[in-house]
Amino acid sequence: MMVYNKRNDGRAFDETRDIEAKAGVIKRADGSAYFRIGKTAAYAAVYGPRDLFPRFMQNPKRGVLRCNYNMMPFSGMGERVRPGANRRAKEISMVTEKALSPVLDLDSFPNAVVDVYIELPQTDAGSRCAGICAASIALADAGLDMKDMVAAVSAGIVDGSVLIDLDYKEEAHEEGGVADIPVAMIPSTGEISLLQMDGVISKENLKKAIAMVKTACIKINEAQKKALKDKYICDVQNCDGDKK
Amino acid sequence: MNKGLKSHIIKSLGTGIRGDGRSLEDYREITIEKGVSSTAEGSARVKIGDTEVIVGVKLSIDKPFSDRPDEGIVMVGTELLAMSSPEFESGPPSIWSIEIARVTDRGIRESKSIDVKALCITPGEKVWLVSVDICTLNDDGNILDAASLGALAALQDVRLPKVEDNLVNYKEKTDEKLPLQKLPIGVTVLKVGNEFIVDPTSEEEKMADSRLTITSMEDGHICAMQKGGDTPITAEDVEKMVELSIKKSAELRRLLE
Numbered sequence: 001m002m003v004y005n006k007r008n009d010g011r012a013f014d015e016t017r018d019i020e021a022k023a024g025v026i027k028r029a030d031g032s033a034y035f036r037i038g039k040t041a042a043y044a045a046v047y048g049p050r051d052l053f054p055r056f057m058q059n060p061k062r063g064v065l066r067c068n069y070n071m072m073p074f075s076g077m078g079e080r081v082r083p084g085a086n087r088r089a090k091e092i093s094m095v096t097e098k099a100l101s102p103v104l105d106l107d108s109f110p111n112a113v114v115d116v117y118i119e120l121p122q123t124d125a126g127s128r129c130a131g132i133c134a135a136s137i138a139l140a141d142a143g144l145d146m147k148d149m150v151a152a153v154s155a156g157i158v159d160g161s162v163l164i165d166l167d168y169k170e171e172a173h174e175e176g177g178v179a180d181i182p183v184a185m186i187p188s189t190g191e192i193s194l195l196q197m198d199g200v201i202s203k204e205n206l207k208k209a210i211a212m213v214k215t216a217c218i219k220i221n222e223a224q225k226k227a228l229k230d231k232y233i234c235d236v237q238n239c240d241g242d243k244k
Numbered sequence: 245m246n247k248g249l250k251s252h253i254i255k256s257l258g259t260g261i262r263g264d265g266r267s268l269e270d271y272r273e274i275t276i277e278k279g280v281s282s283t284a285e286g287s288a289r290v291k292i293g294d295t296e297v298i299v300g301v302k303l304s305i306d307k308p309f310s311d312r313p314d315e316g317i318v319m320v321g322t323e324l325l326a327m328s329s330p331e332f333e334s335g336p337p338s339i340w341s342i343e344i345a346r347v348t349d350r351g352i353r354e355s356k357s358i359d360v361k362a363l364c365i366t367p368g369e370k371v372w373l374v375s376v377d378i379c380t381l382n383d384d385g386n387i388l389d390a391a392s393l394g395a396l397a398a399l400q401d402v403r404l405p406k407v408e409d410n411l412v413n414y415k416e417k418t419d420e421k422l423p424l425q426k427l428p429i430g431v432t433v434l435k436v437g438n439e440f441i442v443d444p445t446s447e448e449e450k451m452a453d454s455r456l457t458i459t460s461m462e463d464g465h466i467c468a469m470q471k472g473g474d475t476p477i478t479a480e481d482v483e484k485m486v487e488l489s490i491k492k493s494a495e496l497r498r499l500l501e
Contacts, residue, residue: 026382027294028329039282043381045327068334073321073377074284074300078414080375083323084336117327117334119379121298122281 003176004159013163014212016153019220021133021227023141031142033227035134037153038167039124044134046142049112063109067096067116069131075120077168092128099132099152099184099194105145114144125168125180126154132184132194137224141231149224150193151217152184155209157201162208164216181206183213187221190214250451254437262441262448269488271443276393276499278401285417286402290394292443294384296328299376299394301402305365305412306373316363316371320349322378322391329383329446343470347430348378348391350468351459355428358399362423370410374399374422385445388457389496392430396500399424428467429496430459431489435477440484442492456482458489462497466490 007013017038026032029045036042052058069092071081085093096118104114116138118131129152136149155164159176171180179199185192192210201209253263260267272293281287284300308315322345326334337345352358363372376398378391399422406416434441434452444452454473460466466486471477477485 026296026327027384028382029327032327043327047326047330050330068326070325070334072281072298072300072323072379073375074281074287074302077283079304079412080302080377083321083377085334115326117325119325119327119381121287121300121379122283124282 004161004173007163008169009167013161014215016165016216016219017167019223021137021223023137023227023231029138029142031138031140031144033134033137033141035130035137037126037130037133037165039122040126040130041120041122042127042130042134043119043121044131044138045117046114046135046138046144047117048114048142049109050115052111052113058111060110061107063106063111064113065097065101065104065106065116066113067093067100067118067135069093069096069118069128071120071123071127075123077123092131095194095196096128096132096135100135100139100150102191102193103136103147103150103186104139105147108145114139114142125166125171126182129153129182129184133220133224137227140228148186148188149221150184151187151220151224152182152194153213153216153220154180154182155213155216156180156199157205157209162205162212164209164212181209183210183217185213185217187217253451254439257436257439257441264445268439268441269492271492271495274393274496274499276397278397284398285405286398286400286422288394288397288401290390290397292386292390293445294382295386295390296381297387297390297394298379298381299391299398300379301398302375302377303402303405303412304373304375305370305407305410308364308368308371313368314364315360316358316374318349318352318358318360318374318376320345320352320376320378320395322348322380324380324383324387328380332380332383343472344388344391345378347388347457347459347468347470348376348395350470351392351428351430352376352395352399355426355459355461355467357396357424357426357428359423359425372404374402383446385447385449386432386443388432389430389443392428392459393496393500396427396429400500426461427497427500428459428461429493430457430468431492431496432457433485433488435473435475435481435485440488442488456485456489458486460490460493464490
């Protein structure tokens with residue numbers, strides 16, 4: 001029996017929250033971006049390729065992509081988050097590296113590292129996906145060779161309904177059952193570079209959820225591309241990024 | 245820093261104009277935006293030129309210190325995010341990040357800006373713990389002043405969360421504000437050669453001989469100081485630096501009123 005037949009915020013089941021994307025927001029970085037989906041916001045900054053130290057970590061055949069996911073201490077829905085890496089942040093950093101590296105040409109910068117720093121000023125679920133979306137724009141903004149950008153969003157099931165882009169309230173829904181499936185996709189090929197899940201789902205519903213992600217990622221990718229274009233239009237017109 | 249370049253810069257400072265066209269006592273454009281993080285009880289973004297910090301305040305209920313059973317607790321932390329400069333690294337806080345946090349903390353604490361007695365819920369048992377976290381997004385110099393300004397703006401923005409059965413309900417905010425009695429403003433003055441400047445860019449910070457951060461209140465009294473840099477300063481220098489910082493703090497305070 002399906003009980004969650006209307007979403008808390010009135011969205012359609014296949015509708016993401018509103019999206020805002022901007023490139024070039026951090027001047028000191030080689031590339032940077034801001035990506036917001038609903039009340040989940042992520043900044044990403046890229047430094048490199050630059051020398052990798054200590055030297056034994058260098059790979060003479062391939063460059064290294066190093067991601068660092070971090071929640072600002074005040075960005076959690078409940079109590080203050082203690083600063084510094086915890087197990088969750090380390091795991092998310094690692095899966096973010098795996099999600100992004102397929103579109104990069106790591107062979108083109110042997111011995112070097114590209115650092116991606118992802119920072120969240122506020123979250124309402126879906127923060128690793130927002131971080132990946134921001135990081136993709138930032139990598140492109142840094143001028144790195146890329147096959148495509150990576151778009152990411154979570155799908156899932158809440159009390160019998162398959163839906164996209166769960167917010168915190170939906171993730172914490174008490175009745176029925178909840179599955180949360182963050183997915184990162186390379187939009188041009190439909191390949192999946194991040195897939196995780198919490199919860200329980202049937203294989204039929206998983207198929208439905210992934211199909212929903214595909215459509216949503218194409219839409220997210222449009223926002224990512226627009227963010228990059230807007231930055232350069234603004235540069236040409238020599239105007240402030242905010243005014244565009 | 246290159247000696248020739250430094251003497252060239254000092255010479256041009258003597259004409260009263262800096263590299264970016266400002267006079268020695270000018271700040272870059274400052275913008276303060278409150279309510280930038282929906283998960284914080286209070287937050288603010290401060291931009292001074294290209295320098296940008298986000299400050300968030302979280303509230304929780306904690307046990308008071310045993311020697312101050314009827315006082316709430318205020319804690320200030322600084323995260324110099326590796327995102328904001330190629331010179332910052334992730335990992336445990338650097339001494340520079342600790343210094344910024346402590347200087348900001350002293351300004352707020354010593355001015356008695358927050359009425360900590362009003363943050364007591366049950367004496368000896370439950371008080372509000374106010375955690376102020378300063379995160380840098382982009383470092384183009386003068387993080388110290390941006391941190392002080394941001395901390396105050398975020399504290400002004402705080403709305404206390406609802407308390408139900410002695411537990412904080414973070415989903416609901418009340419209309420109640422923090423008991424802020426004063427606005428202590430930190431202004432950092434740098435000495436370069438024989439010149440004094442405020443609001444340094446990253447480049448200017450590198451060539452400074454010494455710096456003095458002075459936090460002062462509405463009535464012109466000083467509530468915290470911190471000298472930095474490797475070169476000593478004279479008593480006359482201190483006088484001039486204090487004079488300048490108090491003058492500038494009045495300008496900055498207006499942005500918060």
